[in-house]
Amino acid sequence: MACEMPSNLILIGFMGAGKSSVGRILAARLGRCFVETDEMITAREGRPIPEIFADKGEAHFRALEDEAVRLLALKSDDVIATGGGLPCREGRPEALHAIGTVVWLSGDFDTLYERALRGGDRPMLSGRTREQAEALYEARKPFYAKADLAVDTTALNPDQVAARVAAALAERRRQAV
Ligand code: S3P
Numbered sequence: 001m002a003c004e005m006p007s008n009l010i011l012i013g014f015m016g017a018g019k020s021s022v023g024r025i026l027a028a029r030l031g032r033c034f035v036e037t038d039e040m041i042t043a044r045e046g047r048p049i050p051e052i053f054a055d056k057g058e059a060h061f062r063a064l065e066d067e068a069v070r071l072l073a074l075k076s077d078d079v080i081a082t083g084g085g086l087p088c089r090e091g092r093p094e095a096l097h098a099i100g101t102v103v104w105l106s107g108d109f110d111t112l113y114e115r116a117l118r119g120g121d122r123p124m125l126s127g128r129t130r131e132q133a134e135a136l137y138e139a140r141k142p143f144y145a146k147a148d149l150a151v152d153t154t155a156l157n158p159d160q161v162a163a164r165v166a167a168a169l170a171e172r173r174r175q176a177v
Pocket of ligand 1: 085
């Protein structure tokens with residue numbers, strides 16, 4: 001019996017993987033709405049993520065992510081970019097699988113780290129050495145690896161990554177028929 005796939009497309013991966021840029025391109029390409037969990041959180045709190053971390057700490061931010069994940073269950077057919085740490089907690093991979101197809105934008109650590117440092121204020125990197133950030137990536141990989149699909153972004157630009165994701169999804173749909 002063919003079973004229906006959950007309808008959202010969910011991008012996960014470490015900081016610097018390109019989840020937001022790729023998500024925007026994919027949403028336009030597939031004619032879907034684009035949603036970012038970090039945007040849901042900043043809209044709810046009325047201030048940027050670095051301020052939330054500085055004022056209330058990481059534990060509070062993770063609780064806000066829990067709420068965002070609950071709200072994602074109301075969505076269908078959207079492209080959703082998650083924050084880098086969102087899938088890396090007990091129960092989160094399962095919660096994401098329940099609402100869509102999960103795609104890990106992977107990459108080698110040096111490339112992701114360089115991109116993340118170039119890309120603005122990231123509280124999870126600001127208090128860490130390069131080695132500590134790499135240890136964080138290693139600790140998160142088992143969670144990311146629970147995705148339905150993975151695309152290595154190391155040598156690709158966001159357009160190329162979006163094309164690979166779209167092709168992988170089309171192939172997956174063909175196999176499911
Ligand atoms: C985080 C990544 C950020 C943001 C927050 C925490 C993390 O998102 O959710 O700063 O724990 O890796 P990006 O992955 O888009 O940078």
